[in-house]
Amino acid sequence: MMRRVLAIVMLACLWAGVVQAQGGPLRIEITEGVVEPLPFAAPPFVAETAGAADWGQRIAQVVADDLNGTGLFRQIPAGAFISQITSFAAPVAFADWRAINAQALITGAVQTDGAGNLVVKFRVYDVFAGTELGAGLQFAGTEDGWRRMAHKVADAVYSRITGEGGYFDSRVVFVSEAGPKDNRRKRLAIMDYDGANVQYLTDSSALVLAPRFSPTGDRVLYTSYESGFPRIKILDVGSVRSRTLEQGDGTMSFAPRFAPGGQSVVYSLSTGGNTDLYRLDLASGGTARLTSAPGIETAPSYSPDGSRIVFESDRSGTQQLYIMPAGGGEAQRISFGEGRYGTPVWSPRGDLIAFTKQSKGRFHIGVMRTDGSEERLLTASFLDEGPTWAPNGRVIMFARETQGAQGTSSLYSVDVSGRNLKRVRTPDGASDPAWSPLQ
Template sequence: MRTLKIACRIGLAAAALVLLAPTLAPDTARAELVVDVRGGQFQPMPIAVTDFAGEGNLGPEISGIVTSNLGRSGYFAPLARDRFPEAAPAFDAVPRFDAWRAAGVQGLVTGRVTRDGQGRLRTEFRLWDVTTGQQITGQQFFTDPNNWRRVGHIISDSVFTRITGLGGFFDTRIVFVDETGPKENRLKRLAIMDQDGANVRFLTPGDASVVTPRFSPRAQEIAFMAQTSGEQPRVQVLNLETGARQAVGNFPDMTSSPRFAPSGRAIVMALQQGGNANIYQIDLVSRTTTRLTSSVAIDTSPSFSPDGTQIVFESDRGGTQQLYVMNADGSDVRRISFGQGSYSQPAWSPRGDLIAFTRMSGGRFSIGVMRPDGSGERILTEGFHNEGPAWAPNGQYIVFFRDPGGQSGGQLYMVDITGRVEVQIPTPGFASDPTWSPLLSEVR
């Protein structure tokens, strides 16, 4: 057995993961349990997640998280418990595959929750291919009992990745702008929650109006724009561990639309000067400031390619808001959007293959994607007011907010890059400007 370690310092203890040796999982059997989502013509896989044995209600709670996560992904169709052909099989027993096949199930997840001698929670699971009767994978996790929800997300990621071949996205968090009060005078606070809407925590007290939060890809930090009454809006960075906030740069004018470089050591943002705005980069260690664009237009909303060599941004230099790509040093600027309407809020996929955007045309707002050269444009979802696309760390899903208008407010949704899956993400109230964290195991 080999050991994997996952650590996240956002109020969580480290969790050690130990892979169980597969009992009956030859490579020839593994290829059968697959959902091919890359072509967009997939059918959700029928799967069953049995109640994990042991520890009172904790086992069913963890398996319930796995069931919910897989169902919300849109790539799985979990079987309702009242249709299970047998009670949860003992963890060390072989399931009745003929009965599960008759119920239409292709994948089966079983598990067990116990405590070790040190009081740590030990959670084990197995993923079975019902068609072949083979175990596909199995793992066990040791962690503080308070981290039981996160264990459910990690198991979900393991099952999701093993079957789809995509990276996980359940063991993550979302930061968003929580909005309360009447529409003309809303209190806007930064909030953080698990990707499924649980464990909401407020990060700012509402002393300043906040917009466009962005996660650092490497550290426990959030960049965002804040405006206090009587002062210029400023880009700030919030440390999630200490709660400390500091302004980025010492500019006399408004700064906005921050985005971290892939290294996490620099930020690009827009600086407004008069009626124009240009893009600047600030090294967070040396505090060196570099101007990247020099136009008489409004250049804003920069976003790095994952390899750090290019930046996409929006500009009205051609008369309307369009998307442009340039090298990271500001050279070789070229326009990439040419469809009807205006384009804004570009976000480069973590996989590097797509750029997400908001498009406004005919009074409707759409969330779409295109390749970095502007080809292959596709609209994923549209409506009265859709804005603020941000990528999941696996580059397969996009979170955004939708505002129906009137005195109502925004709600968060996620859509996959095929456009076939669209799911609302619960929040305690109105919400806007979401940003998705990296996998918690990858954050220092």
């Protein structure tokens, strides 16, 4: 029943989006209307060994934060609880949870072995049906991986209730920024999707731009000015070792992105003032030129099946979006609205393309279908830029820079419906986010 309740809520969102899309030819009103979120209770996970109570509190809180953060769920505060969960195995007093209108109840338990290892179990209940939703699950890991275990619990809960894949056990690689606009220092950083566990992957001795994850999240492509010129580097996340990909003298390369198999890279190379798209095979180092128009061709992104590439080009006179076969060849223009379109990124579900749009002095993050139809703008500000998709294709993260001499850049996320716009916390300024696959 609960699954049905939320499925209805989510269908309603999609339906509203379609209605808006049909309201005009391309221009869509941006709405951030609130869908009634599903109330849930996540009491502290039961401590089944000595010393596990603290973990039980913290894990339940991360699970609740994950679900709250989607805007689709609303945590009922512990102060409202009528009964407590003191045993993971004991029958649930559903009436007590119905009385506080908890539609979902998440119970869990934690064991520690005193040697740095945790075991986490959980169950999800449909309170009004009085039944368990799916089977109980158990995760084992080390204490320093406790947040990942909590994210895995939340992903399972999200997935069971929405019928969609989760995205909480994922990471974001981004550019950490410090200093004023005319002396900005940039370095690569990686963190959990929610801003926890920030680690720096480079120092700020050389300008770095636009990191992108490999399909398995183990490597990162980025652009570095270490040589004095923009060159593409590839970095192993585990060892934090990097190397420059082969480049010819007198060229500049940037905007790299992995092909879905992770074996090759598509990127932009500028030579003689002309910027075109190339593909580089990582094993052999061999390159192939994919475009040869005299204009600017950049910001390429593969379709999830690897058969096509969406990119931006100014061959028509202004920045617009095009799709071509992965091996190059004739490109179809897909953006026809007013303004300029850049930084296209193919959704991991394959259905949508997210982009940055500039129109009338404002920047927007938007989405459109792969044929360019049903364009919807999700955000508007002085400068929004560079969308990246959550692994389940339902949330987009991007960078927002504020106006003026004191302007700084921060990360934001927004639901693909345009709802739930919120800032992602980072220690300093941040730009160029790229979301990892689910770990």
